[in-house]
Amino acid sequence: MPKPAAIPQKPGNLALVTACYGRRGRMEAATGEELPYLAASRRHKPVCGDEVRFELRADDSPALLRDILPRRNELSRTGARERTEVVAANFSLLAIVAAPEPAPDYELVDRLLCAAAGSGAEGLIVWNKTDLGRGRPARLLEYEAAGFDVATVSALTGARIRRLRRRLKAHTSVLAGQSGGGKSTLVNALLGREAAAAGELSEKARRGRHTTASAAMYSLPGGGRVMDLPGVRSLMPVLTDYGELQAGFPEFAGPAQECRFANCRHRNEPGCSVLEAVAAGRLPAGRHAGYLALLREFEELAASV
Ligand SMILES: Nc1nc2c(ncn2[C@@H]2O[C@H](COP(=O)(O)OP(=O)(O)OP(=O)(O)O)[C@@H](O)[C@H]2O)c(=O)[nH]1
Ligand SMILES: [Mg+2]
Ligand SMILES: [Zn+2]
Numbered sequence: 001m002p003k004p005a006a007i008p009q010k011p012g013n014l015a016l017v018t019a020c021y022g023r024r025g026r027m028e029a030a031t032g033e034e035l036p037y038l039a040a041s042r043r044h045k046p047v048c049g050d051e052v053r054f055e056l057r058a059d060d061s062p063a064l065l066r067d068i069l070p071r072r073n074e075l076s077r078t079g080a081r082e083r084t085e086v087v088a089a090n091f092s093l094l095a096i097v098a099a100p101e102p103a104p105d106y107e108l109v110d111r112l113l114c115a116a117a118g119s120g121a122e123g124l125i126v127w128n129k130t131d132l133g134r135g136r137p138a139r140l141l142e143y144e145a146a147g148f149d150v151a152t153v154s155a156l157t158g159a160r161i162r163r164l165r166r167r168l169k170a171h172t173s174v175l176a177g178q179s180g181g182g183k184s185t186l187v188n189a190l191l192g193r194e195a196a197a198a199g200e201l202s203e204k205a206r207r208g209r210h211t212t213a214s215a216a217m218y219s220l221p222g223g224g225r226v227m228d229l230p231g232v233r234s235l236m237p238v239l240t241d242y243g244e245l246q247a248g249f250p251e252f253a254g255p256a257q258e259c260r261f262a263n264c265r266h267r268n269e270p271g272c273s274v275l276e277a278v279a280a281g282r283l284p285a286g287r288h289a290g291y292l293a294l295l296r297e298f299e300e301l302a303a304s305v
Pocket of ligand 1 (some may be wrong): 129132156177184185186198229231
């Protein structure tokens with residue numbers, strides 16, 4: 001028997017994708033150099049945060065992106081025609097940016113918190129635009145009571161930005177959330193310069209116009225990196241397992257231990273301690289309603305596959 005051939009070593013230099021638009025984008029080589037790339041094949045769909053192998057070409061044309069290294073995690077959304085599309089990879093913290101204006105989409109917040117847990121990343125809610133002086137809504141306090149980390153800032157005035165910078169410094173973070181929440185303005189505040197284009201919160205924005213069109217990654221002055229994503233209502237991470245859904249509602253875990261059925265889904269089952277806690281006001285009804293909305297969708301998805 002001939003000996004199996006040695007696994008061929010793939011040649012190439014390593015880099016981190018820092019921006020991407022279709023087959024093209026930019027990357028930061030291990031040497032620190034920033035350079036443009038072109039994906040060598042249509043099969044490769046690099047996203048921000050990807051670690052890749054590339055090959056320089058003799059002429060001035062962009063380097064060829066040859067390989068995407070296995071991802072540690074990814075953030076996906078439902079794209080056109082219900083297809084799942086990966087929007088970022090290899091992050092250790094998912095920062096969910098929300099603000100009093102535009103009116104917060106709490107279902108999106110819930111979903112992103114589930115996605116953070118499901119991807120093994122830390123979840124952080126960034127409540128922006130405190131300069132508007134609207135105070136913190138009850139809903140936000142419920143997330144805090146549930147044990148989630150909440151940072152309140154104003155990207156516009158810079159209030160508490162230094163604290164946020166410290167929180168992000170050991171991480172590769174993704175900033176996600178609805179359009180107009182202030183993700184790009186936050187990136188600029190964190191960097192201390194105008195790097196990301198931020199938009200007017202116009203009537204159009206309220207109807208879902210997006211200022212940031214493609215994802216980009218920035219290095220923070222005090223350490224760490226952040227990825228600015230286009231804000232999309234359809235940045236709807238797809239919930240694929242019930243554990244992920246549960247992880248988005250950690251405050252249910254205690255009462256859930258007392259449910260009559262071990263596999264209780266806290267909807268209408270007899271002897272459900274989560275429902276009892278909601279009825280008694282020990283758990284916020286809004287959190288439970290948010291859970292039911294995601295549960296319904298999760299079960300529809302599970303039934304359709
Ligand atoms: N008052 C106030 N306005 C802010 C603050 N941060 C951002 N804005 C405004 O909110 C609007 C939207 O900001 P962007 O940073 O473009 O929001 P975004 O989340 O990046 O939006 P997309 O790129 O569309 O997802 C802009 O008009 C900003 O000036 C803040 O802390 N306070
Ligand atoms: Mg933006
Ligand atoms: Zn139950």
